[in-house]
Amino acid sequence: xxxxxxxxxxxxxxxxxxxxxxxxxxxxxxxGNSVLYATGGxxxxxxxxxxxxxxxxxxxxxxxxxxxxxxxxxxxxxIDYEHCKGCGICAAECRFDALEMILEPDPLSEREKASVQDxxxxxxxx
Amino acid sequence: xxxxTVLAATGNAMVAEAFRQAAPDVLAAYPIxxxxxxxxxxxKYVADGRVHTEFVAVESEHSAMSxxxxxxxxxxxxxxxxxxxxxxxxxxxxxIASGMRLPIVMANANRALSAPINIHGDHxxxxxxxxxxxxxxxxxxxxxxxxxxxIAFRIAEHPQVQLPVMTTLDGFITTHAMERSELLDDxxxxxxxxxxxxxxxxxxxxxxxxxxxxxxxxxxxxxxxKAERAAIDASMPHIKAAGxxxxxxxxREFAPVDAWECExxxxxxxxxGSAAGNARVVARELRAQGIKAGVARIRVxxxxxxxxxxxxxxxxxxxxxxxxxxxxxxxxxxxGLDVRSALYGAGxxxxxxxxxxxxxxxxxxxxxxxxAYGELQALAAGELDQSLSYLGTR
Amino acid sequence: MSGLIEIRWHARAGQGAVTASKxxxxxxxxxxxxxxxxxxxxxxxxxxxLRAYSRISDAPIELHNNIVNPGIVVVxxxxxxxxxxxxxxxxxxxxxxxxxxxxxxxxxxxxEVPPDIRIAIVDASGIALDTIGRDIPNTPTVGALxxxxxxxTVDALKEDLRMSFGKKFSPAVIDANLASxxxxxxxxxxx
Numbered sequence: 001x002x003x004x005x006x007x008x009x010x011x012x013x014x015x016x017x018x019x020x021x022x023x024x025x026x027x028x029x030x031x032g033n034s035v036l037y038a039t040g041g042x043x044x045x046x047x048x049x050x051x052x053x054x055x056x057x058x059x060x061x062x063x064x065x066x067x068x069x070x071x072x073x074x075x076x077x078x079i080d081y082e083h084c085k086g087c088g089i090c091a092a093e094c095r096f097d098a099l100e101m102i103l104e105p106d107p108l109s110e111r112e113k114a115s116v117q118d119x120x121x122x123x124x125x126x
Numbered sequence: 127x128x129x130x131t132v133l134a135a136t137g138n139a140m141v142a143e144a145f146r147q148a149a150p151d152v153l154a155a156y157p158i159x160x161x162x163x164x165x166x167x168x169x170k171y172v173a174d175g176r177v178h179t180e181f182v183a184v185e186s187e188h189s190a191m192s193x194x195x196x197x198x199x200x201x202x203x204x205x206x207x208x209x210x211x212x213x214x215x216x217x218x219x220x221x222i223a224s225g226m227r228l229p230i231v232m233a234n235a236n237r238a239l240s241a242p243i244n245i246h247g248d249h250x251x252x253x254x255x256x257x258x259x260x261x262x263x264x265x266x267x268x269x270x271x272x273x274x275x276x277i278a279f280r281i282a283e284h285p286q287v288q289l290p291v292m293t294t295l296d297g298f299i300t301t302h303a304m305e306r307s308e309l310l311d312d313x314x315x316x317x318x319x320x321x322x323x324x325x326x327x328x329x330x331x332x333x334x335x336x337x338x339x340x341x342x343x344x345x346x347x348x349x350x351x352k353a354e355r356a357a358i359d360a361s362m363p364h365i366k367a368a369g370x371x372x373x374x375x376x377x378r379e380f381a382p383v384d385a386w387e388c389e390x391x392x393x394x395x396x397x398x399g400s401a402a403g404n405a406r407v408v409a410r411e412l413r414a415q416g417i418k419a420g421v422a423r424i425r426v427x428x429x430x431x432x433x434x435x436x437x438x439x440x441x442x443x444x445x446x447x448x449x450x451x452x453x454x455x456x457x458x459x460x461x462g463l464d465v466r467s468a469l470y471g472a473g474x475x476x477x478x479x480x481x482x483x484x485x486x487x488x489x490x491x492x493x494x495x496x497x498a499y500g501e502l503q504a505l506a507a508g509e510l511d512q513s514l515s516y517l518g519t520r
Numbered sequence: 521m522s523g524l525i526e527i528r529w530h531a532r533a534g535q536g537a538v539t540a541s542k543x544x545x546x547x548x549x550x551x552x553x554x555x556x557x558x559x560x561x562x563x564x565x566x567x568x569x570l571r572a573y574s575r576i577s578d579a580p581i582e583l584h585n586n587i588v589n590p591g592i593v594v595v596x597x598x599x600x601x602x603x604x605x606x607x608x609x610x611x612x613x614x615x616x617x618x619x620x621x622x623x624x625x626x627x628x629x630x631x632e633v634p635p636d637i638r639i640a641i642v643d644a645s646g647i648a649l650d651t652i653g654r655d656i657p658n659t660p661t662v663g664a665l666x667x668x669x670x671x672x673t674v675d676a677l678k679e680d681l682r683m684s685f686g687k688k689f690s691p692a693v694i695d696a697n698l699a700s701x702x703x704x705x706x707x708x709x710x711x
Contacts, residue, residue, distance in 0.1 A: 015344065019352035024288045025227030026350045027326045028336040134546045134555055160561075245561070267584075299584050303558035304542055306549055306580075403582030489586045 012036040035083070039066065043086030045101040049079055053098035060090035060099060128375055129311035137268035137300035140307050141207065141233045141293070142167035144275035146177045147315035148231070151202035154182035154193035159245045160297040161209040161235035168207075187212035191219035191230075198228035199337040201327025203279070206230065209297060210237035213251045217258070223290045224259025225354060226337055229282030229322075230290040232260075233275060236399065236450075237297035238486045246487020247297035249398065249450035253460045259354055261291040261361060262428040264398045266384075268305045271295040273378060274425075279319045280368040287361045296400040298487060310376060318375060358429050365426055382431035384423040385438040387413065391420025393502040394439055396465050397448040398424050401483070401490045405448070408495040419499055430464050436472035443506035445469070445478045446498050448517075452482050458514055477505050481517040494518035524579075525671055526587040529572040530606050531596035533565060536658030540596070541572040544662050547672040547680040548576045556581050569600055576671055594665060595619065596644070596657050601631065612636050615710075617665055619644035619657045624711045640668045640710040644700075647707065651700040652693070663701030664708035674705045 011033050014021075023029065056076055061069040068084035070077045079090075091099040135143075141164045145153065153172075155165045172181045180197075184190045187208050198204040208216060213234055223230050236252050238244040256262060261281060265271035271293070278291040295301055326335040341347040362382065369380030386406050388394055393412075395405045402423040409419035422438045424431065439445050447466075449459025456463060462480035469476055481498055484490045494517050504510040527544070531537030538559045545557035556575040573587045591611045598620045600606065610616065617640040618627060624639045633639055642664040644657035652659070659681070666674045678698050685694050 015346055017346070017349060019349040019356065022350055022353055023326065024353070024357065025225065025337065026339040026341065027227075028339060029326050029334060031334045031336055132549065134542065134549045134557070296584075298561055299558075302561065303556055303584070304545055305556050306554045400584040403584050406582055491585060491588065 038082050039085050040080075040082045043081075043084060043104050045086045045088055046081070046104050047079055047084065047086070047088070047090050047099050048102055049076070050098045050100070051076075053096050055096050055098070057095065059093045059095065063089045063093045065089065128314040130376075131309045131311075133307055133309060134304045135268055135307045135309075136163065136302055136304050137265070137271040137295040138163035138235070138302065139167060140268045140272035140309070141275045141295065142171070143309055144272050144315070145205050145207075145231075145233075146171045147310075147312050148203070148205065148276065148279045148319045149177050149316065150179050150205040150231070152180045152182065152194070152197035152204045153206060154184050154190045154197065154204075155206045155208070156184050156187050156190045156212060158187070158209045158212040158235075160237060160247070160301045161207045161212070161233065163301070164207040164233055164235070187215040188219065191216040191223065191232075194230045194232075195219060195223050195226065195228055198223070198230050199226060199327070200329040201324045203283070203322040204228075204230045205232065205279075207233040207235070209235035210239055210245075210251045213255055214239060217254070220255055220258035220260060220290075222338075225350075227288040227354070227357070228290060229279075229288055229324075231275070231278045231282055232290065232292050233271075234292050234294040235297045235301045236294050242486075244486040245297070247299050247301075247400070247450075248485045248487065249296075249460075250452075250485070252292065252294050253451040253453070255292065256428055256460060259289065259358060260428060261287075261289050261358065261365065261426075263291065263293045264425055264427055265293070265295045265300060266400055266402050266423065266425075267307075268295075268300055268303070269307045269378070270425075271300055272307060272309070273372060273376065273380075276315055276319065277365075277368050277372050277380070279322075280371070281361070281365050283320075283322045283324075284364045284368070285325065287357065287364050289358060289361060294399070299400040308376070314375060318372060362426070362429050362431065365429075380425075381434070382424070382426035383434045383438050384425055386421040386423070387418075388420035388422055388438045388442075390418055390441065392418040392443040392506065393446070393499055394420040394422055394442045394444075395446045395448055395495070395498060395502075396422045396424065396435070396439075396461065398427060398461060399450065401448060401450070401495075404490050404492060405495050408492050408499060411492075411496075412499055417499070417503070424461070427461075430468070432464070432468035432471060435465065436468045436474060439465075439469060439476060440472070440474060442476055444502040445476050446502050446505075447478060447480045448498070449480055449482050450484050452485075462514070477512055479505055479510070479512055480514040482514065483517040488518060491518065524575060524577040524581070525592065525669075526590045527574040527576075527592040527594060527665075527671075528587050528590040528609075529574070529594045529596065530600050530604055531570060531572070531658075532600070533568045533570050535596045536656050537570060537572045537594075537596055540594075540658035540662050541574040543659070543677070543680065543684070544665065544672065545574050545576065546684060547666075547677050550680055551672060551676055553578060554581050556583075560586065569604055590614065592617065592665070592669065592671075594661060596661055598622070607631060607633065607637075610637060614638070615640060615669065617642070617661070617668065617708075619661055621646065624709060638710055640664060640708055642704050642708040644704060647700050647703045651703060652696045659697045660700040660704035663704035666701075667705035667708055668710045674701060677701060 068080040263274040282291040412419040447462040458480035541557040545555035644660040647660040
């Protein structure tokens with residue numbers, strides 16, 4: 001067991017670890033690391049947010065099972081596509097037609113691309 | 127200096143004393159014959175305030191081990207006890223306890239498995255658990271059931287081991303027979319066992335940890351299991367160290383293989399548990415007649431002491447393995463398979479015979495052991511084959 | 521006392537044979553002996569015939585099996601004589617101790633006991649009724665056994681009774697048990 005592994009917060013490469021890299025019993029001492037595990041690729045439908053229609057009622061934020069509604073200063077700022085699995089709950093709960101589900105293969109809008117980049121660079125997330 | 131109390135006590139009573147002295151934070155158990163008195167005595171110690179343990183009276187053995195796993199992951203020192211069908215009911219949790227590397231100490235009153243229904247002593251239950259990743263100790267006497275149960279905590283909780291330990295004693299023969307036993311004082315045992323401070327407990331209010339991970343398809347599960355194998359393989363020196371440290375205190379020797387007159391022995395019986403003394407009595411009788419008989423008793427069964435055992439058996443002309451359970455359909459019973467494998471691994475092609483004996487508590491008479499030694503002489507002379515046989519059936 | 525003494529107890533469940541074998545073993549232990557006391561368990565129901573075993577030795581006891589050739593057989597209930605062969609395996613120069621009101625000659629004739637086997641009789645049930653007030657013949661029977669065999673002394677037995685019963689029973693009950701031991705020791709007949 002290398003000391004580096006013990007204190008390293010990045011467990012995203014665990015699928016390359018060998019037996020001696022794991023703590024006994026595969027105990028994980030870096031809680032909250034699920035943010036490093038991208039589940040956005042599981043998506044077949046994607047929510048698209050309309051900022052104009054949004055009233056910041058936060059119903060979607062409450063219901064999202066993957067904490068993928070991004071909020072700053074009590075206002076929604078976008079969707080965390082790195083982790084959103086496309087379940088559609090946000091769109092179903094939205095009372096103001098501010099969220100719509102579209103087929104995933106649609107190309108990303110410029111704004112959405114920027115949002116994903118924010119997550120990857122550590123500005124977004126949690 | 128250790129203070130020793132000599133008392134007439136059953137194996138169950140001695141295990142309960144060991145558990146009281148080790149003072150687990152949690153003991154979750156369900157009573158089953160012939161283990162009942164361990165739990166009963168311990169519950170009384172709790173009720174009387176002689177030990178401050180959270181005693182959890184669960185509704186099944188499945189729940190007992192589940193509660194133990196939760197408590198152990200939380201960071202508690204944990205003990206339990208079971209037997210037979212109860213151990214069988216724990217089967218899935220046994221793997222979880224070892225896979226999560228939780229140092230739970232469990233006493234097992236070795237007993238037959240149904241069907242037919244039978245409450246008496248044999249090794250069928252514990253042999254069903256031999257591949258679950260637990261360290262397994264076998265006691266010959268009530269005294270050794272105590273010693274092993276004390277040692278078990280130090281082994282299990284050693285930072286380099288972190289594995290559950292099963293400390294076993296033969297049902298009724300050891301659990302219920304009263305024998306002269308020595309109990310060391312509480313302070314000495316507490317000092318020997320030491321405090322348990324897990325490195326990454328779930329609940330200590332300071333560190334953060336997640337236990338019971340998911341490892342999906344692919345190499346991760348494989349790697350983690352490999353680590354578990356490495357851990358039990360590497361545990362033998364720690365087991366020996368714990369046993370020898372206890373031996374230095376109590377004066378009773380510790381060895382993974384207790385070899386009696388094996389050095390020059392032509393015919394050796396390998397045995398686990400309470401029947402070893404019977405074998406020694408017969409071996410002594412044979413030595414008086416000029417026949418060089420020996421007895422190799424396995425005290426640490428998992429990890430299997432294959433090197434020690436091969437060394438002990440190296441000079442024998444024939445080896446008989448006493449198996450108190452069967453591995454139906456296999457060439458030999460479980461101990462027989464292990465012993466043969468140890469011999470083969472050491473390049474020793476000593477002829478062997480496997481004897482299934484004492485199932486369902488069948489009495490291990492001196493006559494059946496005389497018969498076994500007699501057959502080993504015929505085996506060495508080439509007059510018998512290396513087959514398995516049931517010893518002492520009608 | 522020297523060597524290994526092996527005792528087999530015959531009784532019905534509830535008569536205290538297991539307690540008796542343990543009482544004897546504990547007394548012997550306190551006198552420096554190595555001991556074993558083990559019941560032979562079966563389905564447990566009051567009144568069922570049962571056996572228990574005791575071993576007493578001046579050396580550590582390695583044997584962990586049933587006693588097949590006892591030197592002493594103790595029968596706590598003579599109604600067992602018609603359904604259990606209490607002489608089975610008894611050493612040719614051994615001792616048969618019975619809780620009975622019949623005499624030695626009657627027992628010897630009825631059971632065809634070989635001449636070299638000694639027979640001891642004591643009315644342990646009668647003594648227990650007189651002293652303890654219940655038909656629990658185990659304590660007086662152990663008293664008789666101590667007197668006849670010297671496996672343990674009667675005094676040592678009484679001392680152990682005081683110690684082990686003292687935690688559980690009232691002084692009156694303990695005194696009754698001690699009296700039952702004394703009476704059994706006085707009244708036992710051995711030939």
